[in-house]
Amino acid sequence: MAAHLKRKHNMPQSPATSASSAATPSREPRLLQFFPSPLAKSSTRAKSITDALSFFLCKSIQPYSITANEGFKYLLEVLEPRYSIPDRKVFSDKLVPALYEKVKMDVVDSMSRAQRVSITVDGWTSCATDSYITVTAHYVTEEWDLQSHVLQTRVFNASHTGANLAALLQNVLREWNITDKNPALVTDNARNMVVAGAGADVTPHVRCVAHTLNLASQKALKMDRVSELLVKVRKVVTYFHKSPQAAEVLREIQSQLHLPNHKLIHDVCTRWNSSVDMLERFWEQQPALLNAMLSRRIRRGEGLAATAVNEDDMRLIQEIIKLMSPVKVATTLLSEEKSPTISMIAPIQAKLHKHFSEDNTDMPIIAEMKRRFRQDFFDRYVELQELLNSASALDPRFKDLTFLDDVNSRDLIFVKITAEVVKMNEKMKGIGALDEGGALDDGGALDEGGAAEGGGDRSPSIEERRGLF
Structure with missing residues (x-):
C-alpha cells in the first residue's frame, strides 16, 4: 500500500506513521474477517438451522427440492453466510423421518392421557390420480384443550370396499394405541364408509353434516x-x-x-x-x-x-x-x-x-x-338424534336447548345427562360427594352450584340439573 501511494499518488509515507503501524499490527484487518470460516455441521448453530429447515419442510408441506432453489439458498446465505445447506437426501432419508418419529411419540403420549378419542376418515384422489386415505384424531386434553392431529395420509391402492376400509381403520387404531379409547368415527355418507364403521365396530358413527347438507x-x-x-x-x-x-x-x-x-x-x-x-x-x-x-x-x-x-x-x-x-x-x-x-x-x-x-x-x-x-337430510340422523341433542346441551352456546320446541324433551335430556354424570362420577371416584365444581356430596344432595346438599332424599329439579352444566 505504501509503495502504491508513493508511486501513483505521490504521497510518501511518513516515518512516524510507519512506526505507528508497525507498533499496532493487531488492529489491521485480517483476511478471515472478510471471508468467515464456515459453520461446522456439528455446531449448535448449524444444527438449530438444519432442524428449523426440517420443521419448515414438514409444516409448510414443501418439496425437498426447495433446498436447492437458488432464491432459497440466497436467502439463507444472507441470513447466515457461514451455513451450508445439507443435501436434500439428508432431509428425505434422515432428518424428516427422525422428526416424524419424534412427533409421533409425542402425539401417542398425548392421546394416551385422553379419556376418549374421535377420528375422521376421508378418501381422496391426487392430481396424479393416486388414491389416498387420511385419518385425523381429535380429543380433549387434561387442560381442556381440543387437539387435532393428522395421524396418516397414505396411498391406498386396494379396492375401496367397506371390508378393506374397516381393516385399515383397525390397523390405525392399533398403530396409534387408541383401540381402548372407545373412539367415535366421523366420515362422509358413502356406503363403503358406513360399512367400514360397522366392520371396525366403531360407535358412534356420525356422518359429516356438511357433506350431508x-x-x-x-x-x-x-x-x-x-x-x-x-x-x-x-x-x-x-x-x-x-x-x-x-x-x-x-x-x-x-x-x-x-x-x-x-x-x-x-x-x-x-x-x-x-x-x-x-x-x-x-x-x-x-x-x-x-x-x-x-x-x-x-x-x-x-x-x-x-x-x-x-x-x-x-x-x-x-x-x-x-x-x-x-x-x-x-x-x-x-x-x-x-x-x-x-x-x-x-x-x-x-x-x-x-x-x-x-x-x-x-x-x-x-x-x-x-x-x-x-327427506334426504333429516333421515340420516334419526338414530343419533338423542346423542345430538345431548351434545348441544353440553355446549355453552346451545345449553338452553331453545331450538327444541318441546319443553318436556328438553327436561328429559337434562335428566339423562345428569344420570350419566353421576354414573361416571361413581365409576371414577366411587360413591362420594360432588366437589365445589359440582360433584356429589356424601349425602347426594345438590350444593349451591346445582349439586346436592346433605340428606339427599329429594331428586334434583330440572333447573338444578341444568345448573350442573
Whole structure:
C-alpha cells in the first residue's frame, strides 16, 4: 500500500506513521474477517438451522427440492453466510423421518392421557390420480384443550370396499394405541364408509353434516325444472367466460349501471353451494347481462341461448336463492369453524326444519324441493338424534336447548345427562360427594352450584340439573 501511494499518488509515507503501524499490527484487518470460516455441521448453530429447515419442510408441506432453489439458498446465505445447506437426501432419508418419529411419540403420549378419542376418515384422489386415505384424531386434553392431529395420509391402492376400509381403520387404531379409547368415527355418507364403521365396530358413527347438507341440496336442485334452469344459466356464464369481447361489454355496462364489477360464477359439481353462488351472481348482474346480450358489439348467433332465460325463470331463480340461502349459511358456518363439533348439528337441524317446512304460499316447484331436502337430510340422523341433542346441551352456546320446541324433551335430556354424570362420577371416584365444581356430596344432595346438599332424599329439579352444566 505504501509503495502504491508513493508511486501513483505521490504521497510518501511518513516515518512516524510507519512506526505507528508497525507498533499496532493487531488492529489491521485480517483476511478471515472478510471471508468467515464456515459453520461446522456439528455446531449448535448449524444444527438449530438444519432442524428449523426440517420443521419448515414438514409444516409448510414443501418439496425437498426447495433446498436447492437458488432464491432459497440466497436467502439463507444472507441470513447466515457461514451455513451450508445439507443435501436434500439428508432431509428425505434422515432428518424428516427422525422428526416424524419424534412427533409421533409425542402425539401417542398425548392421546394416551385422553379419556376418549374421535377420528375422521376421508378418501381422496391426487392430481396424479393416486388414491389416498387420511385419518385425523381429535380429543380433549387434561387442560381442556381440543387437539387435532393428522395421524396418516397414505396411498391406498386396494379396492375401496367397506371390508378393506374397516381393516385399515383397525390397523390405525392399533398403530396409534387408541383401540381402548372407545373412539367415535366421523366420515362422509358413502356406503363403503358406513360399512367400514360397522366392520371396525366403531360407535358412534356420525356422518359429516356438511357433506350431508351438500347431498340434500344437490338432490333438491336435481329436479327437472331446476336442472333445466341451471343449464340455461350455465350456458350464459360459459359464454361470457369464453368470449373476451362479451366480457369487456359486460364490464362497461356494469360501470354504466353502477353495478359491482363482479365476474359471473360457474358452478362446480363437487363444490358445496356453487350452484346457489352462480344463481346469486346471475341475479345480481341481471340488468347488465340483459343489456350486454342486446349489444350490437356481440355478434348474433353467439350465446343467444341466454335469451331463453325468461321472466318465469328469473322469478324461479329468486325463489331458489331464498330457499337455499340458509343451507349456504350453514355450510359456510361449518367450514369457517376452526373446530366444528357435533353439538352444532341439532341447532342446524332445527333451523333448517323450520325453514323447509311446507308453506301454502310456495310455488309447486319450491314445495317439491323442500320435500326432497327434508327427506334426504333429516333421515340420516334419526338414530343419533338423542346423542345430538345431548351434545348441544353440553355446549355453552346451545345449553338452553331453545331450538327444541318441546319443553318436556328438553327436561328429559337434562335428566339423562345428569344420570350419566353421576354414573361416571361413581365409576371414577366411587360413591362420594360432588366437589365445589359440582360433584356429589356424601349425602347426594345438590350444593349451591346445582349439586346436592346433605340428606339427599329429594331428586334434583330440572333447573338444578341444568345448573350442573
